[in-house]
Amino acid sequence: MDIQLQLRNHPGVIGPATDFAYKWGLNAGLARQKALHLALAVDELVTDVVQFAFPGQEATFDLTFRFDLATTEVIIRERGEPFDPDRHPYDRSDALANGNFEGAGFEIIRHCVDDFAFLNKGWQGKEFRLVQHIEAEHIADHYPADAPDEVRGADDIDYRLHFVGPDDVEDIAKLIYRVYGYSYVKEDLYYPDRIERALKGDDKFGVMVRTDRGRAVGYFAVLRSTDSEIGEVGEAVVEPDHRRRGLMKRMLEALLDESRSRGLKGAFGEAVTIHTISQRVNQHFGMESCALLLAFHVQERFQGVGKETSQPVSVVIDFTPLEPYDTVTAYLPECYADLIRRVYHALGAEVTRPSPEGEPIAGALPREADIDARINYQFKNVELVVESAGDDVAEQALQTIDDLDHEGINVVYADLPIDDPHTPAMTTRLRDAGFVLAGLMPRFHQERDYLRLQRPLIDLDPDDILVHSDLAHALKSHIGDELTWSTTEMKMS
Amino acid sequence: MEHHRNEDVLTVRLHRDFNLLTARHLQRIADDAREVRIDCRDARLIDSEGVMAMYDLQRSGTTVTLIDPPDIFREVLSILDLKEVFGVEVHPG
Numbered sequence: 001m002d003i004q005l006q007l008r009n010h011p012g013v014i015g016p017a018t019d020f021a022y023k024w025g026l027n028a029g030l031a032r033q034k035a036l037h038l039a040l041a042v043d044e045l046v047t048d049v050v051q052f053a054f055p056g057q058e059a060t061f062d063l064t065f066r067f068d069l070a071t072t073e074v075i076i077r078e079r080g081e082p083f084d085p086d087r088h089p090y091d092r093s094d095a096l097a098n099g100n101f102e103g104a105g106f107e108i109i110r111h112c113v114d115d116f117a118f119l120n121k122g123w124q125g126k127e128f129r130l131v132q133h134i135e136a137e138h139i140a141d142h143y144p145a146d147a148p149d150e151v152r153g154a155d156d157i158d159y160r161l162h163f164v165g166p167d168d169v170e171d172i173a174k175l176i177y178r179v180y181g182y183s184y185v186k187e188d189l190y191y192p193d194r195i196e197r198a199l200k201g202d203d204k205f206g207v208m209v210r211t212d213r214g215r216a217v218g219y220f221a222v223l224r225s226t227d228s229e230i231g232e233v234g235e236a237v238v239e240p241d242h243r244r245r246g247l248m249k250r251m252l253e254a255l256l257d258e259s260r261s262r263g264l265k266g267a268f269g270e271a272v273t274i275h276t277i278s279q280r281v282n283q284h285f286g287m288e289s290c291a292l293l294l295a296f297h298v299q300e301r302f303q304g305v306g307k308e309t310s311q312p313v314s315v316v317i318d319f320t321p322l323e324p325y326d327t328v329t330a331y332l333p334e335c336y337a338d339l340i341r342r343v344y345h346a347l348g349a350e351v352t353r354p355s356p357e358g359e360p361i362a363g364a365l366p367r368e369a370d371i372d373a374r375i376n377y378q379f380k381n382v383e384l385v386v387e388s389a390g391d392d393v394a395e396q397a398l399q400t401i402d403d404l405d406h407e408g409i410n411v412v413y414a415d416l417p418i419d420d421p422h423t424p425a426m427t428t429r430l431r432d433a434g435f436v437l438a439g440l441m442p443r444f445h446q447e448r449d450y451l452r453l454q455r456p457l458i459d460l461d462p463d464d465i466l467v468h469s470d471l472a473h474a475l476k477s478h479i480g481d482e483l484t485w486s487t488t489e490m491k492m493s
Numbered sequence: 494m495e496h497h498r499n500e501d502v503l504t505v506r507l508h509r510d511f512n513l514l515t516a517r518h519l520q521r522i523a524d525d526a527r528e529v530r531i532d533c534r535d536a537r538l539i540d541s542e543g544v545m546a547m548y549d550l551q552r553s554g555t556t557v558t559l560i561d562p563p564d565i566f567r568e569v570l571s572i573l574d575l576k577e578v579f580g581v582e583v584h585p586g
Binding site for chain 1: 509510512513514517537538540541542544545548549552565568569572573574575578
């Protein structure tokens with residue numbers, strides 16, 4: 001959950017904002033020292049905005065506090081005078097000789113936080129982003145990976161399935177560590193503290209399978225989305241000796257039942273494409289492939305798992321609606337309409353063409369788009385969620401790419417609300433800026449459907465992207481055409 | 494911020510962050526002091542405005558001494574490569 005503060009450009013806000021940042025950081029899981037460093041960085045930025053962003057005028061600016069299990073992020077947005085911190089480096093000798101401390105605050109900020117990003121948002125002003133990683137104890141520090149397994153015959157075990165609670169967190173971490181070593185993509189699962197915080201915060205719920213002697217041998221969870229009533233089905237693990245006994249199926253059925261009873265509108269999986277096992281499982285349980293997200297994960301996390309790959313790993317988004325679709329009014333760009341209609345059809349949705357009265361008047365696109373940039377520093381990707389349409393959508397996207405150049409971002413995604421009449425026009429602008437199709441993101445933000453476009457910032461070998469379902473193949477083929485990929489698979493098909 | 498004067502030596506005791514408001518206050522009261530002693534034992538942090546205020550005082554001929562600064566004070570001065578510029582007094586306990 002984001003916390004938003006709106007502050008006046010008055011020196012009296014500096015202390016309270018710093019206090020809040022410190023206490024919020026502690027509550028989010030930062031150690032005291034890291035929370036203090038974050039608070040100091042907030043102090044510096046708020047001071048800078050108060051003093052310099054709006055010379056001679058009263059104004060307000062916004063702070064957003066956002067965290068997940070591994071990361072805290074403070075975003076400061078203001079629409080004051082243009083400014084680029086990179087153009088004002090601190091110079092010690094100038095400070096000592098002339099008392100010119102310009103850039104000193106940003107020098108301190110860069111030392112205090114794990115990541116600092118500056119986004120120039122054109123007419124929408126500027127964004128400063130402070131990121132602090134939450135440290136926790138890794139399960140490997142307490143538990144050897146080669147702990148002896150429970151050796152028993154295949155047929156004499158009774159399994160017990162239960163929903164997980166705080167007492168299970170260490171067993172979950174141990175299980176992941178035993179089965180995957182260091183290669184599991186969701187790093188949070190190696191940290192019992194993070195698992196416990198996620199459970200307590202209702203960020204996720206999970207089921208566990210234990211043997212009749214109490215040994216944890218299976219785990220599966222639903223991770224709730226932060227801005228929509230849907231959940232990601234993931235973190236699936238079953239010990240090798242206990243596979244092919246229907247445990248995965250029992251756990252998934254329990255999770256989907258629980259998801260429905262908690263009012264979730266859909267469940268999705270992020271299936272990696274270095275192998276097709278997860279995609280096959282998802283399809284087996286009735287999920288439909290909706291999007292192919294290129295370069296979603298950094299490749300270091302996948303050493304030794306599936307096909308060896310030297311590139312960031314793409315994922316297929318598989319989705320199942322837990323509340324059935326009815327009729328969907330979708331403003332589809334002509335170039336993607338057939339494929340997106342196929343996806344909708346697979347999801348059981350009937351797509352109606354918008355009435356001509358609903359069509360926007362030519363040139364009626366508002367001047368400024370309102371875009372929420374969600375930077376995933378760990379996975380090196382950025383999600384630009386268009387909250388209101390605007391003519392400058394591509395300009396803002398390109399500016400973001402430029403501003404984040406030093407972060408080593410692999411891909412930028414852009415989500416356009418499919419029920420917005422301006423989506424076809426915005427798609428045209430983004431395609432002109434090098435974006436291509438990713439697919440449909442059903443109910444992904446505020447329960448609304450989004451068309452996702454993407455622009456990979458690195459070269460990818462399509463032959464290293466393995467997909468399974470017909471829809472996933474169709475998405476890959478369409479994306480390949482747009483990116484002018486030439487692949488063995490495509491030549492053969 | 495508490496403060497008291499002993500002739501031309503001003504001693505201040507920080508009870509909060511050494512930030513813009515504290516810096517402005519200090520500049521107002523330190524006017525003609527020969528030495529400013531800043532007791533930091535109850536302070537939480539110092540920012541670049543605090544450092545600038547100390548530097549401005551020192552540059553105008555006032556000796557600035559930090560008393561029992563918390564680690565983050567030293568860290569900030571080290572980041573700005575100004576560790577040797579100000580006097581520091583540490584009292585055990």
